[in-house]
Amino acid sequence: MAGIRFEHVEKTYDNGVTVIPDLNLEIKDKEFVVLVGPSGCGKSTTLRMIAGLESISDGELYIGDRVVNDVAPKNRDIAMVFQSYALYPHMTVYKNMAFALELRKTPKDVIDKKVREAAKILELEPYLDRKPKALSGGQRQRVALGRAMVRDPQVFLLDEPLSNLDAKLRTEMRSQISSLHQRLQTTFVYVTHDQTEAMTMGDRICVMKDGIIQQFDTPQELYNNPANMFVAGFIGSPQMNFMSAKVEKAGSGYLLIADTAKVPVSDEKFASYVGKEVVLGVRPEDLHIEENALAKAGDAVLNAHIDLDEMMGSEIYLYFNIQGSKMIARIPSKYQVRLGDDVKLAIDTDKIHVFDKDTEEIIYQ
Numbered sequence: 246m247a248g249i250r251f252e253h254v255e256k257t258y259d260n261g262v263t264v265i266p267d268l269n270l271e272i273k274d275k276e277f278v279v280l281v282g283p284s285g286c287g288k289s290t291t292l293r294m295i296a297g298l299e300s301i302s303d304g305e306l307y308i309g310d311r312v313v314n315d316v317a318p319k320n321r322d323i324a325m326v327f328q329s330y331a332l333y334p335h336m337t338v339y340k341n342m343a344f345a346l347e348l349r350k351t352p353k354d355v356i357d358k359k360v361r362e363a364a365k366i367l368e369l370e371p372y373l374d375r376k377p378k379a380l381s382g383g384q385r386q387r388v389a390l391g392r393a394m395v396r397d398p399q400v401f402l403l404d405e406p407l408s409n410l411d412a413k414l415r416t417e418m419r420s421q422i423s424s425l426h427q428r429l430q431t432t433f434v435y436v437t438h439d440q441t442e443a444m445t446m447g448d449r450i451c452v453m454k455d456g457i458i459q460q461f462d463t464p465q466e467l468y469n470n471p472a473n474m475f476v477a478g479f480i481g482s483p484q485m486n487f488m489s490a491k492v493e494k495a496g497s498g499y500l501l502i503a504d505t506a507k508v509p510v511s512d513e514k515f516a517s518y519v520g521k522e523v524v525l526g527v528r529p530e531d532l533h534i535e536e537n538a539l540a541k542a543g544d545a546v547l548n549a550h551i552d553l554d555e556m557m558g559s560e561i562y563l564y565f566n567i568q569g570s571k572m573i574a575r576i577p578s579k580y581q582v583r584l585g586d587d588v589k590l591a592i593d594t595d596k597i598h599v600f601d602k603d604t605e606e607i608i609y610q
């Protein structure tokens with residue numbers, strides 16, 4: 246068992262491009278940490294540095310108490326599962342799982358015990374004699390996990406392991422990996438660009454952009470208290486709505502004026518923003534069509550002309566525009582709002598997020 250610590254780690258590739266300028270990240274022992282961010286932000290690079298598959302240009306990487314910058318991959322006690330499972334096609338499932346242990350000259354009876362244990366946990370027992378080509382995508386994925394498990398690593402690294410699976414299998418494997426983590430009590434570092442995977446699996450989520458950590462916290466904290474517009478837009482689905490709003494002084498407090506909506510706020514942080522524009526963030530689930538919500542909201546109400554409605558079952562997603570910004574509201578499907586309708590939507594003023602227009606950092610929430 247081991248935690249992982251990046252101290253001022255820099256990664257510059259041979260072409261001279263620095264993709265990670267200064268990474269400081271501490272992953273605790275037994276924690277399930279998810280690295281998320283858009284394509285090219287440095288997730289795989291970070292994971293591959295932990296595995297020892299990429300060199301570290303500067304700074305220190307610790308696994309447990311040991312600096313591992315110069316430790317070979319095979320001596321790091323780590324197992325990595327890749328997106329393209331990379332199973333050996335000519336070997337049976339059993340052999341695929343046993344192979345790494347055979348190379349290490351592990352006794353046959355020990356190998357057999359470990360392979361059968363892993364197969365049991367992963368429900369692969371009926372398939373041990375099959376070759377990978379006779380397996381479904383989800384079963385192949387489980388073999389790849391099994392191959393990592395038999396090695397009893399201190400740390401599991403998983404790089405988008407579910408991206409080749411269809412939606413239903415992905416959901417299934419998601420919960421299997423989570424329960425595997427609980428059962429093994431080992432450190433997991435999981436890379437994805439899927440915010441749903443991140444939210445459902447991670448003890449903590451590290452949101453990255455351009456090789457820089459934007460926020461590292463629990464799913465709840467990222468959802469409720471995003472540090473900036475990037476995190477606010479990345480976490481939550483459909484994504485948070487952003488509107489331009491003008492700050493005005495009103496009595497002892499302030500008003501944020503976004504199109505027809507007037508949202509009262511009393512925080513003194515707004516004193517320096519009077520007369521200026523800020524960005525008002527409201528999640529689709531914090532816009533309400535119910536009568537009592539509209540009554541409670543006072544003037545914090547948007548007039549929405551619906552451009553598109555999407556029936557999701559229990560909810561309808563309503564798409565509309567506010568001053569050129571694309572907006573989405575999630576409302577209960579018993580309200581039969583359709584394309585072309587004009588509706589009033591109340592902003593839940595307790596759930597608003599306000600960002601600085603220039604820095605995009607959070608001002609108030």
Ligand SMILES: Nc1ncnc2c1ncn2[C@@H]1O[C@H](COP(=O)(O)OP(=O)(O)OP(=O)(O)O)[C@@H](O)[C@H]1O
Pocket residue numbers: 258259260262264282283284285286287288289290291438
């Ligand atoms: N061997 C390499 N040499 C030079 N640049 C590289 C190399 N590998 C990756 N990069 C660059 O480093 C940056 C980060 O790449 P990385 O693979 O870590 O991104 P990622 O977050 O995993 O993206 P994705 O979600 O697409 O997998 C990218 O701009 C990429 O082009």
Ligand SMILES: [Mg+2]
Pocket residue numbers: 288289290
């Ligand atoms: Mg990647």
